[in-house]
Amino acid sequence: RKEVEQDPGPFNVPEGATVAFNCTYSNSASQSFFWYRQDCRKEPKLLMSVYSSGNEDGRFTAQLNRASQYISLLIRDSKLSDSATYLCVLRGQAGTALIFGKGTTLSVSS
């Protein structure tokens, strides 16, 4: 099983749509969880950290289920500017290196 698995997509949605991305991870001892966003040929940028209780930042909501080793990201009222690749990222038990999923591509159209 891959360390971090994501549906690669692409997800093609109209403006205003709600879209959800899922991610599973294999190491139950993983410590920290994040969603990063990556635009084409650019660096990953932190979108939000993911907490066990779930957390929201504007139109974005992240959930973590440690028992199922599952992370989700919900984007409401999609904007054209949300078009990007969304990376599920975690930090393992040992050390501080980040472990990346391959990403899910979102394309929002008008």
Added chain:
Amino acid sequence: EPEVTQTPSHQVTQMGQEVILRCVPISNHLYFYWYRQILGQKVEFLVSFYNNEISEKSEIFDDQFSVERPDGSNFTLKIRSTKLEDSAMYFCASRPQADTQYFGPGTRLTVL
């Protein structure tokens, strides 16, 4: 807002040559990292650096690679005797005591 910077933005080299990729982390950050991303693939961890020494490295980071913090601001990745498969985007990242890592814009390395 402080940013991680990297130079050059694009480096083209011949197979077998040595390259040095440079990074200036955010000034009050304590931990420094190199990652790489081969085109179309996921971002992969190479090495982390703390308190002037390597704290972690991946299987990718073999004897071909080395890192250095030659002064108070720069953090470099040296790749000796480059191979075609070293062609990738190389990202530097830094973080303070807290968990969040901030990435630089990357150096695109092309090995011919």
